[in-house]
Amino acid sequence: MKHFHIVTTVLRLVLPGLTLQSGVALGQVPLDQQLTGAWTYVSVDTVRPDGSRTPMYGPNPHGLVIFDGHGHYALVNSRGDLPKYVSKDRMAGSAEEYRAVVQGSIAHFGTYVVNEADKTITFRIETSTFPNWNGVEQRRPFVLSGDELRWTTPAASGGGSGEVVLKRAK
Structure with missing residues (x-):
């Protein structure tokens, strides 16, 4: 005693x-430390100027975002219903199959910085499957609430803005 x-x-x-x-x-706990870990996609919507929404990667997007806690990240997202290649060889797909993959997925990696004051993530994209983003910085406002992370991509690669909803991977 x-x-x-x-x-x-x-x-x-x-x-x-x-x-x-x-x-x-x-x-x-600082926001950047709260983001550390793996996150899975719940939804990714294109939001048009008139407020209408379209699921960018279908109703059940598949993907993962990893923030390593040392300023590096990796992001990959795709439609859950991408068609398989008839040839079974990724180097011998048809034009339609290639189009489906390009329009139905995105991946990029690089470094990130969290701004606590304005609650933004700045992605410093090293390489992307959308080459126009290579070497680009993108600032995205975000909201973190428990195990849910939401961010907005002001100029989405598919037009309009993008709203991404993720949940912490368990």
Whole structure:
């Protein structure tokens, strides 16, 4: 019992002044650390200027976004219903099969920075399956609520803006 009192006394003295390395009080985890991990896609919608929505990758997009906690990320997303190639050889697809893959998927990787003040993620895209994004920075406002992450892509590669909803992978 005596050891219990010593431990609780030490904890009462030490914990109030304890801070994380970033200077944030214990219990207040910075947004970039909250993003760390793997996220799966729930939806990806194109939002037109008139407010209408179209699922960009169908009703059940498949994909993963990984934030490694050291400023690197990888993102891959595709339609859940992409057709298989008749030839069974990815280098010998038909024009229609190639079109379906290009229009039904996106992937990119690079580094990211989270701005706590304005709640944005800036993706510094090194390489993308949409080559126009190679070497580009894209700033995306986001909302993190529990195990749900939402961001907006102001100028989506398919036109309009994009609204992405992800859930933390378990």
